[in-house]
Amino acid sequence: MSEGPAAGGQASSAPLMGHASEPTLFELSQPGRRSWQLRTTGIPEWGIEDLVPAEHRRVAPVALAEVSERDLVGHFTRLSHRQYSVDLGAYPLGSCTMKYNPKVCDAVAALPGLARVHPAAPAELCQGWLALLVELDAVLCAVTGMAACTLQPAAGAAGELTGLLLMRAYHEARGERRTRVVIPDSAHGTNPASVALGGFEVTTVPSDERGCVDMAALLGVLGPDVAGIMLTNPNTLGLFEEEIVEMAGAVHEVGGLLYYDGANLNAILGVVRPGDMGFDIVHMNLHKTFATPHGGGGPGAGPVAVSSRLADFLPGPRPVRRTPSGGGTPVAPGSVTSGTAPGEYGWSWPAHSIGRVHSWHGNALVLARALAYISVHGGDGLRRVAERAVLNANWLRVRLAGVLDVAYDRPCMHEVVFSAAGLKKRTGASALDVGKALLGEGFHSPTVYFPLVTDEALMVEPTETESLQTLEALARACERIVAAAEGGEDLHAQPTSTPVGRVDEAQAARSLVATFDARPEEPRE
Amino acid sequence: MSEGPAAGGQASSAPLMGHASEPTLFELSQPGRRSWQLRTTGIPEWGIEDLVPAEHRRVAPVALAEVSERDLVGHFTRLSHRQYSVDLGAYPLGSCTMKYNPKVCDAVAALPGLARVHPAAPAELCQGWLALLVELDAVLCAVTGMAACTLQPAAGAAGELTGLLLMRAYHEARGERRTRVVIPDSAHGTNPASVALGGFEVTTVPSDERGCVDMAALLGVLGPDVAGIMLTNPNTLGLFEEEIVEMAGAVHEVGGLLYYDGANLNAILGVVRPGDMGFDIVHMNLHKTFATPHGGGGPGAGPVAVSSRLADFLPGPRPVRRTPSGGGTPVAPGSVTSGTAPGEYGWSWPAHSIGRVHSWHGNALVLARALAYISVHGGDGLRRVAERAVLNANWLRVRLAGVLDVAYDRPCMHEVVFSAAGLKKRTGASALDVGKALLGEGFHSPTVYFPLVTDEALMVEPTETESLQTLEALARACERIVAAAEGGEDLHAQPTSTPVGRVDEAQAARSLVATFDARPEEPRE
Amino acid sequence: MADYLPHTDEELASMLDFLGLASLDDLFSAVPAAVRLAGGLDLPEGRPEPDVLAHMEALGEANAARADRLVCFAGAGAYDHEVPEVVRALAGRSEFVTSYTPYQAEVAQGVLQAVFEYQTMVARLAGLPVANASLYDGASALAEAVHLGVAATGRPEVWVSAGVHPHWRAVLATLAAGAGYQVVEVPLADGRTRWPQGSVTGSPGVVVAAYPNYLGCLEDVGALGPLAAAHGAVLVVAADPVAAGILRSPGEWGADVVVGEGQAFGTPLGFGGPYLGLFACAAAHVRRLPGRLVGETVDTSGRTAYVTTLRAREQDIRREKATSNVCTNQTLMAVTAAVQLGWLGTTGLAEVALRCARGTRYARQELLAIDGITPLTGDTPVVRELAVRTPVPARVVVDRLAEHGYLAGVALDQLVGEDGDPSVSAADAAHGLLVAVTERRTRQEIDGLVAALDKAVRR
Amino acid sequence: MADYLPHTDEELASMLDFLGLASLDDLFSAVPAAVRLAGGLDLPEGRPEPDVLAHMEALGEANAARADRLVCFAGAGAYDHEVPEVVRALAGRSEFVTSYTPYQAEVAQGVLQAVFEYQTMVARLAGLPVANASLYDGASALAEAVHLGVAATGRPEVWVSAGVHPHWRAVLATLAAGAGYQVVEVPLADGRTRWPQGSVTGSPGVVVAAYPNYLGCLEDVGALGPLAAAHGAVLVVAADPVAAGILRSPGEWGADVVVGEGQAFGTPLGFGGPYLGLFACAAAHVRRLPGRLVGETVDTSGRTAYVTTLRAREQDIRREKATSNVCTNQTLMAVTAAVQLGWLGTTGLAEVALRCARGTRYARQELLAIDGITPLTGDTPVVRELAVRTPVPARVVVDRLAEHGYLAGVALDQLVGEDGDPSVSAADAAHGLLVAVTERRTRQEIDGLVAALDKAVRR
Numbered sequence A, B: 001m002s003e004g005p006a007a008g009g010q011a012s013s014a015p016l017m018g019h020a021s022e023p024t025l026f027e028l029s030q031p032g033r034r035s036w037q038l039r040t041t042g043i044p045e046w047g048i049e050d051l052v053p054a055e056h057r058r059v060a061p062v063a064l065a066e067v068s069e070r071d072l073v074g075h076f077t078r079l080s081h082r083q084y085s086v087d088l089g090a091y092p093l094g095s096c097t098m099k100y101n102p103k104v105c106d107a108v109a110a111l112p113g114l115a116r117v118h119p120a121a122p123a124e125l126c127q128g129w130l131a132l133l134v135e136l137d138a139v140l141c142a143v144t145g146m147a148a149c150t151l152q153p154a155a156g157a158a159g160e161l162t163g164l165l166l167m168r169a170y171h172e173a174r175g176e177r178r179t180r181v182v183i184p185d186s187a188h189g190t191n192p193a194s195v196a197l198g199g200f201e202v203t204t205v206p207s208d209e210r211g212c213v214d215m216a217a218l219l220g221v222l223g224p225d226v227a228g229i230m231l232t233n234p235n236t237l238g239l240f241e242e243e244i245v246e247m248a249g250a251v252h253e254v255g256g257l258l259y260y261d262g263a264n265l266n267a268i269l270g271v272v273r274p275g276d277m278g279f280d281i282v283h284m285n286l287h288k289t290f291a292t293p294h295g296g297g298g299p300g301a302g303p304v305a306v307s308s309r310l311a312d313f314l315p316g317p318r319p320v321r322r323t324p325s326g327g328g329t330p331v332a333p334g335s336v337t338s339g340t341a342p343g344e345y346g347w348s349w350p351a352h353s354i355g356r357v358h359s360w361h362g363n364a365l366v367l368a369r370a371l372a373y374i375s376v377h378g379g380d381g382l383r384r385v386a387e388r389a390v391l392n393a394n395w396l397r398v399r400l401a402g403v404l405d406v407a408y409d410r411p412c413m414h415e416v417v418f419s420a421a422g423l424k425k426r427t428g429a430s431a432l433d434v435g436k437a438l439l440g441e442g443f444h445s446p447t448v449y450f451p452l453v454t455d456e457a458l459m460v461e462p463t464e465t466e467s468l469q470t471l472e473a474l475a476r477a478c479e480r481i482v483a484a485a486e487g488g489e490d491l492h493a494q495p496t497s498t499p500v501g502r503v504d505e506a507q508a509a510r511s512l513v514a515t516f517d518a519r520p521e522e523p524r525e
Numbered sequence C, D: 001m002a003d004y005l006p007h008t009d010e011e012l013a014s015m016l017d018f019l020g021l022a023s024l025d026d027l028f029s030a031v032p033a034a035v036r037l038a039g040g041l042d043l044p045e046g047r048p049e050p051d052v053l054a055h056m057e058a059l060g061e062a063n064a065a066r067a068d069r070l071v072c073f074a075g076a077g078a079y080d081h082e083v084p085e086v087v088r089a090l091a092g093r094s095e096f097v098t099s100y101t102p103y104q105a106e107v108a109q110g111v112l113q114a115v116f117e118y119q120t121m122v123a124r125l126a127g128l129p130v131a132n133a134s135l136y137d138g139a140s141a142l143a144e145a146v147h148l149g150v151a152a153t154g155r156p157e158v159w160v161s162a163g164v165h166p167h168w169r170a171v172l173a174t175l176a177a178g179a180g181y182q183v184v185e186v187p188l189a190d191g192r193t194r195w196p197q198g199s200v201t202g203s204p205g206v207v208v209a210a211y212p213n214y215l216g217c218l219e220d221v222g223a224l225g226p227l228a229a230a231h232g233a234v235l236v237v238a239a240d241p242v243a244a245g246i247l248r249s250p251g252e253w254g255a256d257v258v259v260g261e262g263q264a265f266g267t268p269l270g271f272g273g274p275y276l277g278l279f280a281c282a283a284a285h286v287r288r289l290p291g292r293l294v295g296e297t298v299d300t301s302g303r304t305a306y307v308t309t310l311r312a313r314e315q316d317i318r319r320e321k322a323t324s325n326v327c328t329n330q331t332l333m334a335v336t337a338a339v340q341l342g343w344l345g346t347t348g349l350a351e352v353a354l355r356c357a358r359g360t361r362y363a364r365q366e367l368l369a370i371d372g373i374t375p376l377t378g379d380t381p382v383v384r385e386l387a388v389r390t391p392v393p394a395r396v397v398v399d400r401l402a403e404h405g406y407l408a409g410v411a412l413d414q415l416v417g418e419d420g421d422p423s424v425s426a427a428d429a430a431h432g433l434l435v436a437v438t439e440r441r442t443r444q445e446i447d448g449l450v451a452a453l454d455k456a457v458r459r
């Protein structure tokens, strides 16, 4: 910001107009201003003294910002101009499946018939929602090859924990106390964390030189105390675990269960189902695979589908189509209609439910988006999604093979991991540098430094919604960047065309300023 | 654009990511791609041969772009990032009243009960719309002090022409053939153009040294062949015509009518009404005064209100509250309810109507927005609007008095005209240069080179929705710019931080490229 | 007292102080006391937003004809076409909605480029080299075309087919009173304009036809080029831009100017507005093109850039010599159309047009099977809309069908107005029903309409 | 075959060619043939968007309880508060909606700064110095607080007031099974928790109370700080963030951690999600704070910038040593809350809270005037919600009132579930009705509810 007052109407913080910082809402505040307008109610205007006992009364109001609606709009509109998004360009962030999010789903989520329904309304009064959830449940079972599903988990990690609690309940119901869960070294960090929260110990298995679980090592760690194994397939290196059937056999052999981390489900839609590979528990990241957008970090939805032997343990209550006997009946995808008979749908508790895992029924409006997305595609369409996602990733893999080192030089699935280790050795330019330089080229960075098993990893997931022209432009941008590094350019200065340059992460952690009130007295600038 | 394919997923054209050009939709096109999805209808799929006689059949389809929905979204989202708007910052564009546009009006315009009504539905089936129009009609009469109103004109200029046709019809009905319309030299260009289209000749009166109509000159041009005079008050210099009552008397004296150009109505809302000043015909620019947003150049709405002697000439049909006798009755603002009796509202043709001036009933959804805006403010609120608009303009006038020359050094109304003539003489920096430099400072430019009577005019209309802090920031930006010019900096290079720098207007006019197909063979870059 | 004003009491005081004024009233000292409003505006008090929104919702509820309640078979120049959420979302972005006319090109490339793309699309649709940035609506586009034609030929006689939308002709008549044109309406028979044959009196500067005409019929536009040429007149064709997806373009048929109503491209029915006036013309007329025009150029560093151009034609330069006074136009609708046409693309527009024609054909077949329903335009081919004669007055049909959930169409006499239309007999006006079938109408809906109509005309 | 895929047939061919593959199937050669899906997914065919949207609309029509049809008096942690269009418009901007977690700060300042502002607002509401970037919902925020408390104290015994929302307690119980906590529920009487007095057995690492509790009551939270301190326990307060607008902050009452459900701040009812888990804590616990945290810093040229920070607490670094596994959170709802709280501001939040309290008071007065309706929580003060005993089962009341246009509230037994709640007698559960009155409810609506209820309980 140039010197002078923090002014609500100054757009110099919008990249369109220059690169100043945007003041916080608190700096734009002036006591006495307001935006709010509330309905006229006609209710007697009792004073606070008449309503709240003295000891409970707040002395001063919560200090929030006081701004005009005009300044509120200016502020957040300008902030939006300082934010990259799928709608602005390609987002090849590996493991995140940042595909295009169809706008029709926004319309679905905004339908008053869905968005304005209270979650505690009696089942009779929300038959449409129950039908929707029952339909989605059936669809997700069909996609994963499982028998039953819970829609409650709010994100992938919540699904993981739910799955592990199911694993625990299953073994306990059989009178078994199993303590260990096996995880490959390439796994996402949420997997071990979930295992710990589920009350298990983590046993790590290494990857082999082909980037897959080392089968021998796996066999070595399996035993009667193994509750199960968590895998994603294709794994986080974008490689399909070819020995999955054998692995499943081995795990089942020792009485363990197989958990499928659905973060990579996009790659195999309609090609192979986790259930058919031998998995017992599957979570899905609807915000990835089914494009429910990621919202700058959430909301997501992480439904968990299970094989029939685990169905009775699922969280409750579950939405069901009612049978005369009072229980629920399975439905076929597409068989649900809105012309529901009164009371056709209701809630039901699985016999040995582990209990609730969400305040209500899960991230319902996210679930509705996912169902809409799936319905537009249908079975065929989902298969096309997987094909194109894998095609795009492989095309980039081959196209960039001479530019960056491919971590594992074999056909990949929906994403491909490159390594900047060689580049770094030659030029000093790291994976991070390449990612930052890509920002300046008009692309979001790939995922960097994950998976941990690859040195200087650059994990590229183009997704199926990017065109060949975009892939080519992305490849050329990478070429330019690598050429610049080879030519001696210091990529540490990148990016320069973004609203801010590289940020000082060390200072952020060292002297934590996590609220406006924690700001040091003198302004930084 | 950097070399390489035009890629739908590359965001380098968004200011956030750099300053490349955005390819046109046609360059992003690939034959075979599509976004569209249409409803399943079940109607027999006859071929084109069965439907259209051969000679009428199109040989090749209309060549449009063929893009994926993803690329469509990327393209227009990036374009939006290359566009300044009120929502991004202050827009002190004189004569345009670029105030904040309340978002609630977007919700109003999107209501299915309003947005999805066919204009030819019988009156019985659109009582809500008729009630709305009747209410707005009454409200606009109350605001202007007139007797009756037409809501048909689609913008201010359409209102002007309508008003002039009313003038003509009025005189003709009295058996008079008057040929001249008087216009001050500070008038907006649409006024003389409308006069010409109305079939009159323009007689220009000069402004005096105080910036107002030269009364003596006016008296000199008045005569029995004068059909009327077009004025805006405050005038386009932001100054109130203090002798308006005398002018009205003089014009009426010779049998002429007074036309009020409502572009500046914002300044006098609730303070004085055109009707009380003696005007006979008033157009309003709802997109200015009543914040119906301007849409990048439209739509607007230009209702015309008239005194009772002109009411019978108004365009038809008019929305009316029905009387048993079949005619319409006047309603008081606020007296219209939605609990309408069946058939309460209908259409009626004024006895000597000049006819239709719009395909249907005017820009109806714009009208609904205006009514919502007015209803939130109420009578008091509209007066506050005028007060704050005038206060802001005067504050800037005094604040900037030492920085730029004020064209007329006296209290102004809602806008103030500065002159960069002195600055230009001293430094070479023109009004245009100052405006362009302001872009780089995070503000939209004022109106430049209008009104024509001021040399190097910079016409600043802050509007009432900008805060004191914003005015101060704007003033400081002006100070910096003037100081830079005085310090020898060449402002011709400004702006540098915008998506494009100064554009070559001469080339645009010299070798016209108004469509993609007219592009010269070799690319410019 | 809720509003959008930022001024706090302290700020008001300090600003007045800065100006040396005692009160806000003092700001208005230039206003003669005699005319100042004493008691304030005679308006109700301000109401909070949610109350106002509730009132507007209630008004919306009072509109029985909303297309989400009654299946819409009404057309007559305003159509219930598919508008996907993606178009609404993009065209609704606040940068497009809350900006002014792009006077400052450096910060207006978004609107400028979108309009440039729109111009390209409209020109291609019309089969002409150039299109402007929009006019108010179909009627105003027609009027501007006539202004252009008269200015170009210097002859104020205008021949207009009665197949042109009745309201557009009405607007033209209104404006002609000011401009001093002689408008000659050429009547229809069986849905075709009876253009004067051979040597005729009169010397039109402008000839106006519709394609298809407002009754949905495809006329013999092939004859018009020669007709206009014979008189040295400018040929204006009012074309339906959706039907243009499957029809030979007016440009190919010889039109000098093409006008149309662009509502079909992404804009809601909205009780008739804001809509979109389409305007394209031949190269010879580009300097007379009314309204705004965006051109491509470069910026100081050679980057492609867009800017409004040929301003010298416009009213702010030409003033009383201008042949058009349009300033604010319908840019947002033009941007919307660019997005919608981007969404449709080459194949989508053709598909929509084809589906409309199929639906119209199916509805025609089923409607004419009803006893007592006959075609109003003989066997002239229809592609966009169809006019039938109903045994009971068409207004009665529309009222009755509303009870069954259909807006059955537009009664002709409602459209042609109280004074009727010389080209439509009084009987036809009273019993004529104009039925439009867009690509959104399903077979089930058409069958439902037909069944209900069958009952209604016999009741 | 409509989808969102850009690949043309030619491109597919050329890409396969580039890879040396004969078909798309060959891309999946790594997938063992034995498990490959032969017949494709057992799903219906894809349907075009408008068909799907129509289906979803039909499902929405089948929800009688929509708040645009039934006046909403249901609460229990999900409220029908005012959400103005301006909040929806800003929070709905696609840059916020379609971005990922802000891993690349240089192009994510929009989300980062909005979340920084959100953190500030939540911290101020809680009366604590730091708040995180959001958790899934109220229940998950509570569970995370317990994780934090147990990790901080090393003691897995958790005392939880039965005034905490029944579903949140249920979720805690579910997760405790994995984490190995001993959860002790402390019952209510007359709406107040009967905390153990004097020297008691047990050694809680965490004490959890609600303020107000789920029955709307203001409990004696003053006693809790000392209670927790006596046990060296972490005090977690589940606070209603709207009521916080007029109540002393939990931080002032001595809370170490404050959790809450943030749905009230701009997020629609949405059948229960996505909602917003609020989480704030004392400085001592900042390195145990679950989830993401945004910090302020500078960029290379010294400009203020925001970035996610203290990553070392997070699961991707700590892996199995992490005490939380949350990754994707509810950022968009946090951004929404920042916008909504920006809209409300200091005076608006207080006003909303005051109006809720007034409405609750008015409803209480009118409801208790009905013969047979009695308070369920004695005379414990209520500010946010109220629980009454109805003469007929509350579920029956809700059903009957729906016919009159009201969602009368939440029947307690529906909330506490089949197994009941130790703190609520079976009779109270069956006859308990929880009624919430937000600032959107008018006197007319309350009077209408009361009149209808009066009839319904006597029918």
Ligand SMILES: Cc1ncc(COP(=O)(O)O)c(C=O)c1O
Residues within 6 Å of the ligand: A095, A096, A155, A156, A157, A158, A188, A190, A191, A232, A236, A261, A263, A264, A285, A300, A302, D326, D327, D328
């Ligand atoms: C492989 C993998 N597993 C699990 C997760 C966690 O999912 P969520 O972020 O939805 O909690 C992620 C998310 O990035 C992931 O990539």
Ligand SMILES: Cc1ncc(COP(=O)(O)O)c(C=O)c1O
Residues within 6 Å of the ligand: B095, B096, B155, B156, B157, B158, B188, B190, B191, B232, B236, B261, B263, B264, B285, B300, B302, C326, C327, C328
């Ligand atoms: C003084 C004045 N009169 C008339 C007009 C024309 O109004 P519109 O653009 O709505 O046609 C304008 C618009 O800028 C104006 O400023």
